Amino acid sequence: TGGCCCRLFSQYETPRQVLVRSRRVGVVCRLIQLGVLAYIIGWVFIYEKGYQSSDTAVGSVLTKMKGVGYTNVTGEERIWDVADYVFPVQGDSSFVVMTNYIMTKGQKIEKCSELYPSCLFSVSHPTPPQGHMTGKCLVNTTKMCEVLAWCPVEDDSSIPDPALLMSAENFTLFIKNTINFPAYGVMRCNLVEGIDNQYIKSCLYDPKTAPLCPIFRLGDLVQMSGFNFAAIAKVGGAIGIIIDWTCNLDHDQSDCKPIYSFHGLYGNPDEADTARASVGYNFRYAKHYMEDKQEKRTLLKVFGIRFDIIVRSVARKFDIIPTLTAIGSGVGIFGVATVVCDLILLYLLPKREFYNNMKFKVTETMEKVSLHQTVA
Amino acid sequence: TGGCCCRLFSQYETPRQVLVRSRRVGVVCRLIQLGVLAYIIGWVFIYEKGYQSSDTAVGSVLTKMKGVGYTNVTGEERIWDVADYVFPVQGDSSFVVMTNYIMTKGQKIEKCSELYPSCLFSVSHPTPPQGHMTGKCLVNTTKMCEVLAWCPVEDDSSIPDPALLMSAENFTLFIKNTINFPAYGVMRCNLVEGIDNQYIKSCLYDPKTAPLCPIFRLGDLVQMSGFNFAAIAKVGGAIGIIIDWTCNLDHDQSDCKPIYSFHGLYGNPDEADTARASVGYNFRYAKHYMEDKQEKRTLLKVFGIRFDIIVRSVARKFDIIPTLTAIGSGVGIFGVATVVCDLILLYLLPKREFYNNMKFKVTETMEKVSLHQTVA
């Protein structure tokens, strides 16, 4: 009677169930179900916050070093300020602070001699010569080759020890970090509420007493990354500064604060012991000038601490989709619990035969079925 | 009869159900089920595209500035071209365009005087002196200390106003951005179909008329980020340029186009009012040279606009796994709908007693059960 659609709306099907009146079965199965429920609510929802969606931020980092270094090499006093010891100068999130150097002054392009295993061909590997081999071996010298190079060639056989710019330990680093969670329209800066101009003028980062101060002493940074300053200053190294933003945007935005952590990337003196490759960090840098109408340069082999500022961010906020997905998936797991209970009921209990009869109604083989139907 | 496996394949179990012939229950329950179905299909599948997997891209950004600046400071005319006002020069995704500067010419390392609160110890904080304190106070002057420094020391007490390079407003920025979705083997460039050499020669980005032109006028960029050019040019600031690639790869690849957006990161004049720290953006940069056999340098305190080009990308494509996961989860939620209907049926309806009897078959207590079985 009525259309198919009409019929659909005038009835409702619900599974028929057996109510097993047994304390033993009841307790076991309820406990299993409770466990599943506790897992879904406690773990997925409360601990893992499965009712929230998450988004990562796009961010921007500015840095600024402060401090003046002083060196006195064989009577020559020199001053190193920010424009001299930071590479690059413009305050990137990845930069190098020079702590030691080998300076070769007054280089110009000409022919001079360099000690090298073979003077015949320019071998690119493992350590190339500093100049272009002319192919000539200089008289009366073994393996002393004539090269066209920036002469005099650099002699980096010994690294100044202690590092020339040990005073870098007291330099300070100021970090400014802005992040933006576009999915939630939230923008945060590491100068959070309460970190004003006044506070910044006097604070210094300390993991316990000033965990939000964005000004870091280089010596502290090195120590917190597990390095020894004297060692890293001599040969150079790399330190990662991780700014961790883990924000629960269901709470107030002002609870969304950065956590700084520090870890050494290279230059660990322990690594040196294990004969692993490439300890330290250095690069070459030249300042060009003209003298007597001739181009000259001062070559610096710079040993320094490289800082990589890495921003990790995740914001979480209530969202209906993951909530329903978690519920749906939870109901599925609930179904697994029912299956487990049924297996116990139907295969392990002494009265399993009886429960089987209660749960299942068997369609007889075809002949019997017809008979059965006729009888009914 | 037959093996367990054979028996398994010769039968099939399906839940027995009660068909409740009630228009009221039917309508309510069907509506709940329809709602769930609409949610799964409409929201999860159509709106959130739950049948697609997603991947983010790896990308590369090149930039190129164009334009020439001109300054006339007390009669000295100067020209600033790309090699002078962009830091770094090589066209990175993060770079600074100089808009203002304080130039200190002819610095050399010697002893001179600097005004500082205390001449006894070199305090690293809050503002360190520009040189290395010798510990001497100069005669007849209060707090005028002798320092070993690049002398004369910089006087940055007043910033040129208006900014010296106000002409930077007309500089143009060209962005080239290539992204690669390795999971789908798709590579896209912001010079999409139709953006050819001819078009680039004459176009200028405009959010409405030319949203795909990769050439931006600096003045427009600043304005679109909500800044005032004169203000940001004077003290410096930072602007984020977000290139958003949201691609549905089930459609044609040529529909995958970048969307540019702009937002100010620092230097907002409004921030200044709230006494928040560190307005503006500046860094120091030195050009070294030799004069009369002595090393000298020209120090520039550079105020500029820092641009951070941030690429956000997500590509989506049909994938069987998320599709089936969404369906599976949806079936689970459907199960929740059934539970809700059952609750209404068994606890809220007037005939709930009757429906309870229909739905549940109760196993009697053990004695009765035995009796029941015997009787049957």
Place this chain on the structure above:
Amino acid sequence: TGGCCCRLFSQYETPRQVLVRSRRVGVVCRLIQLGVLAYIIGWVFIYEKGYQSSDTAVGSVLTKMKGVGYTNVTGEERIWDVADYVFPVQGDSSFVVMTNYIMTKGQKIEKCSELYPSCLFSVSHPTPPQGHMTGKCLVNTTKMCEVLAWCPVEDDSSIPDPALLMSAENFTLFIKNTINFPAYGVMRCNLVEGIDNQYIKSCLYDPKTAPLCPIFRLGDLVQMSGFNFAAIAKVGGAIGIIIDWTCNLDHDQSDCKPIYSFHGLYGNPDEADTARASVGYNFRYAKHYMEDKQEKRTLLKVFGIRFDIIVRSVARKFDIIPTLTAIGSGVGIFGVATVVCDLILLYLLPKREFYNNMKFKVTETMEKVSLHQTVA
């Protein structure tokens, strides 16, 4: 008898089911269920490793170039070492190796002439003039304008061909990459087990024989990215080096090794044919010096290969949450299989009428129900 909670624990409900004893139905439905099971176990668990959670790494990249270039331009021999041909010098993950250049020596700020379409206004677009227009047209010359500029202005109408630094082909690049999976507390370096100081001294990357050697020959890099070295060296280009860390942390950590891959980003000569914009890669760079008390500079238009080192990382490890989510979702899909089987049973089979009767117990219309109940 007893409280609601007590009653809940002393009983357990399980669905009543029809056991359909039919080989045809059994085989079809079991096959469908087996298919779903195979999908869940085989695809979700084994192939997609749905029992694992995943995390991406934070990483840091250091690079170091080696090799010396030699040029002989009209009799002037020059040597180019790392400090000269790498931009920036400090070994970033994104850097440029100069392969060709146009050098303009001895520029100073003065008035000179430049060929330009119009001498009246400084048009910022499409190619701005190199200097600041004074507005004067020089006598007897068409479109030869007087400009205040770094004079003599650069003439970049012809690019040196072949590239001046073709020897860059033999330069080598050393990459050091450390990654950190904070969620699993795992840190890995591309100098994995077995890649020691000794090996690095003599190895050269080769995709087959030395896939873990972190030293790359520039010529090989260019070739592996599908470029022609002579072409890219002349006009410049960009190459992406992708370091792929896909780690299964359920296995031993030492199995977590990087895979290098290379692809060209710009400068593809094929692109040139399609008249797409901006082939090649170049930037301008100036070295300032003082001569006769006057500031001068050497301008270099640098053509080079830009390398972007991109780290992609994903680590996977067994986690209970995705395991249970996958199971829960799988049970849901199992439910879909049951629905499909039921549809076959109830609508397609010849005996559907019979199965319908077995499966469903219909509540009669209200009057009949009362009657029925009374009779019962």
